Amino acid sequence: MDNVPSADADQRKQGTLVVSRAPDGGRDQFRRYKVFVDDTQVGLIGRGQTLRFDLPAGPHRLQLRIAWCSSPTLTAMVEPGEATSFRCAPGGEPSEALSAVTVGAADYIALQQTDEPMEAARAPRNATTRFRLATALGFLGGCLVLIGAWIRHWAG
Numbered sequence: 001m002d003n004v005p006s007a008d009a010d011q012r013k014q015g016t017l018v019v020s021r022a023p024d025g026g027r028d029q030f031r032r033y034k035v036f037v038d039d040t041q042v043g044l045i046g047r048g049q050t051l052r053f054d055l056p057a058g059p060h061r062l063q064l065r066i067a068w069c070s071s072p073t074l075t076a077m078v079e080p081g082e083a084t085s086f087r088c089a090p091g092g093e094p095s096e097a098l099s100a101v102t103v104g105a106a107d108y109i110a111l112q113q114t115d116e117p118m119e120a121a122r123a124p125r126n127a128t129t130r131f132r133l134a135t136a137l138g139f140l141g142g143c144l145v146l147i148g149a150w151i152r153h154w155a156g
Contacts, residue, residue, distance in 0.1 A: 014054050015078035017062070020114075022089035023048035033064040033088060033109060037076075045088070052083075062111070064088050069101060069108030076113070085114045 019035055032044040035051060038061050043051050045064070057080040064071040071091070076084050091110035101108065 013057055013080055015057050015080055016083040017053045017055050017060065017076055017078055018050060018083050018085040019045060019053075019062070019064075020050040020085065020087050021045045021047055022087065024089075027090040028066060031066060033066050036063045036065060037061065062086060064109045064111055066109065069105040071109035071111035072107060074111055074113065085116055087112055087114045 017037065021033065029047050032046045034041050035043045035045055037053060037055065042053055045051050055078050057078050060076045060078055061073050062076045063073040071088060074086070076086065078084050088109055088111045091107050092104065096104070
């Protein structure tokens with residue numbers, strides 16, 4: 001019998017790196033962060049998403065980036081057969097946006113290790129919330145039509 005490593009033996013030497021992004025936060029809500037493991041881009045993570053990466057056991061460098069801004073580089077110790085979890089979110093307060101993209105560019109994204117992956121399930125909107133949202137959007141649409149008609153009337 002050959003001494004060929006089995007698939008089970010390879011899996012025991014691997015662990016899982018889990019990266020979750022917070023579903024809230026106004027900044028970067030429509031943009032995705034680039035996920036880097038050991039200086040190699042391994043994925044993109046959007047708001048409320050969770051990504052899982054099977055990696056060899058041992059230390060790995062984890063960093064998230066967007067444009068010229070990033071998170072601090074953290075060391076993820078991946079244990080064989082276990083999951084190591086991290087959570088990311090926009091860093092700082094919205095009022096600090098100018099300093100966040102200049103002097104604070106290396107801390108633009110908050111990244112921290114957590115005990116468990118974040119579950120980012122959204123609660124469905126109830127009938128009252130849907131009605132209020134539809135009413136507000138209808139009102140806004142009507143206002144835009146009236147403003148357009150007023151501009152057309154006065155512009156000739």
